[in-house]
Amino acid sequence: MKFSNLHTHTTFSDGKGTVRENVISAIERGMVSLGFSDHSFTGCDTSYCMLPEDYGKYKAEVLAAREEFGDRISIFHGIEKDYFSTLNPSDYDYIIASVHYIIEGGKVFAIDHGRSYQDECVEYAFGGDSLAMARRYFSMVAEQARLVKPDIIGHFDVINKFGMFRDDEGEYYEIAADAMRETLRYCKRFEVNTGAIARGYKEKPYPSPKLLSLLCELGGEVVLGSDSHRPENLDFYFRESVELIRAAGFKSISRLTYSGFESVEI
């Protein structure tokens, strides 16, 4: 099947390739469409995100690439919206909603930067109770879905990027599963995100296998997302992910076209 990736970072945020370099790589890979999703501006950490004054330039570059390459590939102007960002949804073809920070007592904890940041968050913000941190994270995922009604839920269980919990087990799993049920009331489409595999943190994509099966059981939909920060990783682990998606019970994946999302049989 021809792949599409809707989770792409460029030099506008923390990616290594330009918009144009990513489009050329996607065409070389035989991809049918490519969506850009640079990080929305977060005032609590400006080191990795777009600045508001660059939003217009970002859109112009994506639209220029659509103009130049549109006969070979469909190109979309999306954004990865963080919980702590505000933006105008009508400016974008689609929105991926993600949670990257927990803020407590005026302190900002990045939850996907490293295990040490998470350990500090557990100690400082939750008195050593790691499950309380998981509860907070997942409640923010569900809350953002309710407030924003995004097109896609980004890296649903990224809180376990560094293996603090056993995937799919015990109370951690129950917290995640409850949050999935709540999130699905507002957004049915989750991404199967391979970004942490490309960077050597995980062996399986988000959501974890049991959560992915639950998503299928609950009537959710999936899109593929590589969370790519380099043009050569645009379709990283996609073939394997289709097998995992099938094994979880799905018969199709969702793909964005100029007339909206459509289902593609797998």
Ligand SMILES: [Zn+2]
């Ligand atoms: Zn993210």
Ligand SMILES: [Zn+2]
């Ligand atoms: Zn991302």
